[in-house]
Amino acid sequence: MGKPTGFMEYQREKGKEVAPLKRIKNWGEYAYKLSDESLRKQGARCMDCGTPFCHMGIEIRGATTGCPINNLIPEWNDLVYRGKWQEALNRLMMTNNFPEFTGRVCPAPCEGSCTLAITDPAVSIKNIERTIIDKGFENGWITPRIPTIRTGKKIAVIGSGPAGLASADNLNQVGHSVTVYERADRAGGLLMYGIPNMKLEKEIVERRVHLLQQEGIDFILNTEVGRDITAEELKLQYDAVILCIGAQKQRALHMEGSNAEGVYLAMDYLTSTTKSLLDSNFADGQFINTKGKDVIVIGGGDTGADCVATAIRQNCRSVVQFGKHPQLPASRAEDNQWPTDPNIFKLEYAYEEANAKYGKDPREYLIQTKKMIKDKDGRLKELHTIQMEKILGEDGFYFFKEVPGSEKIWPAQFVFVAIGFEGPETSLTEQFGVKVLNKRIAASAKDYTTNVEGVFAAGDARKGQSLIVWAIKEGQEVAKRVNDYVTNKAVVR
Known part of the structure; x- marks a missing residue:
């Protein structure tokens, strides 16, 4: 010290x-x-x-x-x-x-x-x-670390998010030949298209991917496993396969009017914006544009905040973010003691921006959407909501109750649904034949193995939606298990 x-x-x-x-x-x-x-x-x-x-x-x-x-x-x-x-x-x-x-x-x-x-x-x-x-x-301290030996073992990693990149990095460094498959046109997964540029400039992601390529990792982009190459083909070509496919199945809202034109899943909004920015600086028009419109974001998390910040940069007329929970306290609550992460009120970047531009915090608390109204052409026109009350029941559990007389109508031409993710997309898990339990690929944290020989899983696909540091950790741990597997496999042969 x-x-x-x-x-x-x-x-x-x-x-x-x-x-x-x-x-x-x-x-x-x-x-x-x-x-x-x-x-x-x-x-x-x-x-x-x-x-x-x-x-x-x-x-x-x-x-x-x-x-x-x-x-x-x-x-x-x-x-x-x-x-x-x-x-x-x-x-x-x-x-x-x-x-x-x-x-x-x-x-x-x-x-x-x-x-x-x-x-x-x-x-x-x-x-x-x-x-x-x-x-x-x-300062040039970071240079390509070229492995001095190659084991002859080949490993496929499906998905180039933080879990996939971390597993590929560690396995490459011990001498295995690693190929990363990514269905998008750029590597990085949610780092590339799920996080807005103002939080993570994409040159930072591309710099790391280029470094990994220099170190010997192959990236195959614009390739969807299950369509462009089958699971069986991969299992035949590689000694092990790691599924780092994320939990990209977004939760949708199902209510009256939710099929209106103008209602989008949050990740579709963020992805289209970033891709258009990178491809053409928005000249191609291939993005969801909220300029001059009233925007409502449903979901109180970080993805919702990113939607708020994105709509502000597009010069929307107004933006509001709905959350189902009460406003967080200014300091730790009694049941949120150190060393747990402080669950307290924060003014994140998007809310600072909304405050500065519109004169108020965009967040609305304890609010529930009842229905969405379309105009005669099927476009979104307005949202109908009601305020909720969070009550502690006699059984010790909280429940939500509608507050009579608190109904409100909100003008809106765009709604972005940011209420989380349900798990990995089922088409790929079905093709590999891996078991899914509670909307996650069934692979224990002990060995990361699935029920299919030589197929492993890590990251959000296995753990569920979580933080980037957990994804990196998952990638590191699955790399250890895969290294043990292919090494022992070689000894057995």
């Missing part, structure tokens, strides 16, 4: 950001890095707590606590304080395949379980992490 009194001397400093009214005029990243001196002070705040909870990576009551990939956070905080950036990078890369992604889009559960967060604002772990990896690229 570099400075025993650092946590008492320095306050947490938030990374600088482009002003909301300025950043909504473009699609670039809005977050700046802190100066080296500021980050040195932030690293000094790490308090040598003896038993650091920041990197324990477990789930408590279904919520992530600490870092699932077990980043050596106190070690690289201390190295940053000492100005040893390259050594900090070496420590960071020991556990994290892609810090440039997590340092930008991970919600940082590590900060929620920082010991300093018991009484003070947590150490700025995420900002430090991002700067370490960015310096690594800027």
Whole structure:
């Protein structure tokens, strides 16, 4: 530990950001890095707590606590304080395949379980992490790691999201030949098309994919397994197959009027926007355009917030986000004690932008949509809602009850449904013949094997919709199991 009194001397400093009214005029990243001196002070705040909870990576009551990939956070905080950036990078890369992604889009559960967060604002772990990896690229410290040997074993990874990329990276580094299949025209999965450019510029994703290619990984794009190549063909060609296909089956709303023109699933909206931006800077017109329209986002999570920010940049007339739960408290509730992630009210980037442009937070709480109304041409015209009340029942469980007289009509020409994902798409799981249990591919966290010999599963497809750090962790773990499998298979032969 570099400075025993650092946590008492320095306050947490938030990374600088482009002003909301300025950043909504473009699609670039809005977050700046802190100066080296500021980050040195932030690293000094790490308090040598003896038993650091920041990197324990477990789930408590279904919520992530600490870092699932077990980043050596106190070690690289201390190295940053000492100005040893390259050594900090070496420590960071020991556990994290892609810090440039997590340092930008991970919600940082590590900060929620920082010991300093018991009484003070947590150490700025995420900002430090991002700067370490960015310096690594800027200074040429990150170069292709070409494996010195090749085992002759061939492995197919289906899906190029964070789980697929992490498994491919680790298996390639031990000498296996890895091919990643991606049905989209660009690699990266949700990193490419599911996260807006202002949170993660796609040059960052493409830079990493190019590096993985230089290291020997093959990427086959525009190829849908099950249509362009069959499951049987893959099993014959490869010693093992890993399904990292995500949980991309989006939940839809089924109610009166939900088939109106103008009602879209959130990921379709975000994907079309990013693809058009990358393909032609929107010149092709192949995107859902909300300019001058009233927009309602149904679903109170991060995907919904990304829809809000996207609609604002398209210059929508108004935007509202519906959530079914009450507004979160300003500080931890009694049942949300440290080291669990603080479930508290936050003004995320999209809401800052809406505040700046429209003069109010776009979020509406405890609200339920009753029906959607079309005009005579079948286009969406308005939404009818009612307010809800969350009540604690005698059995100790909460339930929701409608509030009489709270009905309201909202003008809307676009609705984006962001209420989560149901699991992997069934066409591929059926073709491989893998079992699906509770809308997840049935593969245990112990060995990641499915019921089909040589076929493994990891990421959201196995675990369910989760954080990017869990996806990377899943990719790392399935790589270990697949390496054991193909190695033992070779010995048996």
